[in-house]
Amino acid sequence: MNVRRLIPTAALAGSLTLGLVALSACSPSDAADDAGGGAGKSGGKLAVVASFYPMQYLAEEIGGSHVDVSTLTKPGVEPHDLELGTRQAAQLGEADYILYLKGIQPAVDEAITAAGVKNTVDAASLTTLEKHGAEVGHDHGDEHADEHAEEDHAHEGEAGTDPHIWLDPVKYAEVAKGVGASLEKADPDNAAAYRKNTTTVVERLTALDSAFEQGLADTSTKTFITTHSAFGYLAERYGLTQESIAGISPESEPSPARIKELRTIAAKDKVGTVFFETLVSDKTAKTVAADSGLKTDVLDPIEGITDKSKGADYVEVMESNLAALEKALGAK
Template sequence: MLRTLRRPALALAASALLLTTACGGGTESGPGAGAYDGLDVIVGFYPLQFVAESVGVGDVAVTNMTQPGAEAHDLELTPRQMAALGEADLVVHIKGFQPALDEAIVQAKPKNVLDVATVVDMHEINPDGSHAHEHTDEHADDEHAEPTTPTPAETHHAGDGHDHGDFDPHVWLDPTNMVKIAEATATALGQARPDEAAKFTANAASLTSELTTLDESFVAGLKTCERTEFVTSHAAFGYLADRYHLTEIGIRGLSPEAEPSPARVAEVQRLAREHGITTVFYETTVSPAVAEAIAGDLRLKTDVLDPLEGLSPEARGDNYLEVMNANLTALKAANGCS
C-alpha cells in the first residue's frame, strides 16, 4: 500500500510559522526566514514541490512559484519572487516549460539549479505532434504488447501557441521519470548540504519505492483493456501513454487553453467513434466546455484526468501519488480494463 504523504504548506509544520504567501505566487518560505537553518528550495510547479518535500523532509523549506490551482504554463513572477531566486539554496525547474522562470533564473543566478530536462529523457515532438523517440521497453519482464504507434491524426501537440521548444515537458506523468527526478534532487540537496547527503539519499530511496509501486499498479491495471486509446482535453499525457502502451487523442495541443480548430474537433469525434471511446477527459484547472461539447455530441461520458501541473482544490487526492492513482482508476473505467 502506498504511504500517504499529506500535502503540507511546507515539509514541516514547525517551519510553517516562518512562511508567508507572495502576492500572485505560490506557497513561500522566503530565503532568510529568521532562525530557520534548513535549505531554501524554489520549484517551478507542483510535481517538483512534491519531490523536493519528500526528499528533503525535515531539512528544506519549499517555495512553489505556481499558486495552487493556477495554470503552470502561464507563470508570471512577482518582484518578490524574482528576488527570492537569487537567495535560494536550490532552484528546480524544467527549462522550456515556464519561460518566465527560465528568464528569471538567468538574471538571478541562483547558487544551485537543477534543470529536470537534463536528467530525464525528454521526448522530441514531431511536426505531426507525436513523440519522436523510439520506444524502448525498460522492463523486459513487463508482459505488454508492443506499443501502438500513434498516427498523425491521433496525437496533437504542435501549433499550440506555447513555446516548449521541440520537446514535450510533461515528464512527471511517467512515475519512472519521477524516480530520476527524486534521485537528482537528492544529489543536488546533498551538494548544497553535504552533512545531510545520506539522509537525502535515504529519503529518495523511500520515495522511489512508492513510485515503483505506483508504476507497477499502472502496468497491472492497464495490461488488459478493451481499448488503448483515450481522449484528453489537452495533449499532456504523452509520457504516460508511451510508458503504458496507450494512445492519447488530444483535443488541444500542449497548451491547455488553446482553442481547437473545427477540423480538429471533427477529427477527434471521428477517432472517438472509430475506437469506441466511452469517455472524454477534462482537467480541473481549465474550462471543460469543449470536452463536454464533444462528449455531448457523441453521447459519451466525461471524467477528470489530472495532468498534475498543479494541485487544485478540486484534485482527487492530496498529493501526487493519490492523484495519479485516481487517474489510473479513471483510465481503467474508461478503457474497460480488467
C-alpha cells in the same frame, strides 16, 4: 478494476500546508515574504524554491526536515500562465537551491537565468525528453499535424520536446534520483537523510508504475481523449494512445477539422470518455463529448493541488488517474 492503496506518502503536511496557505493568501509580489520569511532566511534549513507543484513535491519529500520549500506557482494557477512579481524574482536570488523544469514556464526560465543561483537544477536534464504531439501510439493521418505543431511550439521544452515528464512514474523516479544527488551536493551535512528519503520516493514511484502496468495491461480499448497533450509519456509507457482536443498547450483551441477527426476516432476505437482537467476550463471537453455522445471525467495532469484535486498529493492523484483510465478503457 479497483486501485489498491500504494506505499503511503511521507507525512509533511505541516510545511506543505503552511506553504500553500501563505501563497494562496497573498499576491505574487508578497509570496516571498509570506512563504516562511523569504528564501535564504530559513533558520538553518536549506532554502529551496520550486517552480511548480511537481518540483515542490520532490523537494519536500526528498528534503524532508532539512529544507524550507517555497513555490513560485500558487495553488490553482495554471503553470503555463505564471508571471512573476518583483519580490518573487528577488526570492529566487536569495535561494540556496532552485528546482525547476525548463520549457514549461517561460517567465520562470528567464528569471532563474537572471538569478544566477549556484545550486540550480533543471529537472529536464535529469531524464530524457521526447517529442509528443496530439497523439501517441499510432498515426490517424492527421492532415493538420503541422498546424497543431505550430500551436504547441511555444509550450514545448528544448528542441520541441514534451516537458510533462512527471506523469510517467519511471521518468519521475529518474528525476527524483537526480534531485536527491543534487541536494546531497548542495548540503553535504545532511546527505544521508537525502539518500534515505530519495530511496523512499523511488520505491513509491516504482510501486505506482507497477500498479499502472498491471491495471492497464488488459483493456477493451487503448485510446483515450483528453483536453491537451499532457499524457504522452504515460501513454507511451503503458501502451496507450493519447488523442488530445488541443495540443501541448492547454489553452489552444481545436480546429473544426480536429473535432471532426476526434468523432471518427472515438467511433473507430470505441472511446467512451473525454477527459478534462482541474486547472483548465472543461467547456471544450464537454462540448466535444456532447457532440459525440460521450461521457466526461477528470484526468489530472497534476500541475497543482487544489481542493478540487482527487487526492492530497502526487501519488494519490495518480492513483485517481489510474482508476479513471481503468474505467474509461474497460480494464478487465
